[in-house]
Amino acid sequence: MANGGPEIEQLIQLLARLPGLGPRSARRAVLQLIKKKEQLMIPLSAALDRAVEAVRTCEVCGNVDTISPCSICSDPRRGDSGMLIVVEDVADLWALERAGVGAVRYHVLGGVLSPLDGIGPDDISINELIARAHEFREIVLAVNATVEGQTTAHYIMDRLGETEIKVSRLAHGVPVGGELDYLDEGTLSQALKARTAI
Amino acid sequence: MANGGPEIEQLIQLLARLPGLGPRSARRAVLQLIKKKEQLMIPLSAALDRAVEAVRTCEVCGNVDTISPCSICSDPRRGDSGMLIVVEDVADLWALERAGVGAVRYHVLGGVLSPLDGIGPDDISINELIARAHEFREIVLAVNATVEGQTTAHYIMDRLGETEIKVSRLAHGVPVGGELDYLDEGTLSQALKARTAI
Missing domain, CATH: 1.10.8.420 (RecR Domain 1)
Incomplete structure (x- = not known):
């Protein structure tokens, strides 16, 4: 060439x-x-x-930024809501920030549990999550709706054990602007079950 | 953000x-x-x-390389064929090199004539082409099959005038691996006109 x-x-x-x-x-x-x-x-x-x-990785939450703790972790207004959103990846954190979900804090797991790939609890930052969980009033497990994501969510709930902290997950449903006949049956049936009054 | x-x-x-x-x-x-x-x-x-x-632009042909004249222009074996292929863009030169068209030389016009966009003969390297044309036995005008490309080809032939140099263009026809019913009528009728015996 x-x-x-x-x-x-x-x-x-x-x-x-x-x-x-x-x-x-x-x-x-x-x-x-x-x-x-x-x-x-x-x-x-x-x-x-x-x-x-x-660029460096935030020592508190796992976000990438030019300072550590990152600008989200070091913003005092972010603490008021008492809400911690747990995500798999920095890309998910950025997506939630773009959606403008408000004054929340994050925890980036850096992956999901996957026994087949040899990824156990010590390979992603679950221990770090458990260690800081008590600082928050609510933990939202915003992991992907995959088998590995859901396994990871269950494992985290087990590890949190008996606690005063409220644990929640993202709602399933019809994407805004989405067309029903392109949606899979699982999503549709979840959306019907979780229907809201208008 | x-x-x-x-x-x-x-x-x-x-x-x-x-x-x-x-x-x-x-x-x-x-x-x-x-x-x-x-x-x-x-x-x-x-x-x-x-x-x-x-990276710099070759002062002879307009190719981009780390030396000028570029590695193609300074390769003596490239001169034997006596063939100069005229292309609009460096991307076209690279495409022909990937196709392995052989020991040829190139001339990159850096665009095509386009009166509507105010691009005249002095805005692309046509004068440079005319100046070096006499060094070759054949000039292949491998400009795109657009109106501007064909206008540019005609203008170059006019400028070359009466000369011993053979001037040619790429064949039109069915792309190798292409399906007939996806092809436009112009290409199909050209391919039929230029059919070859088997």
């Missing part, structure tokens, strides 16, 4: 490992970067340098 | 400007970068730094 030397080839291969980009789109992305060197390539290079330096 | 501070936010916004990535996939890409800091984020940062330093 005479496609512009090893520097360009290596950039393509690294970009192709990002989710959403394959080899073909990585090549298009690199051409775009080269074409817009001043407006895109140099700023992106600088932003990556800064991020490599600055 | 408390999504991890300005460094992360800026990285998301820059990645979202790459073709193939929107805001949502850019966010997933950044999370992947943070999660794989050692294996992905730091190497990508270093590869971008090197590319910013090293």
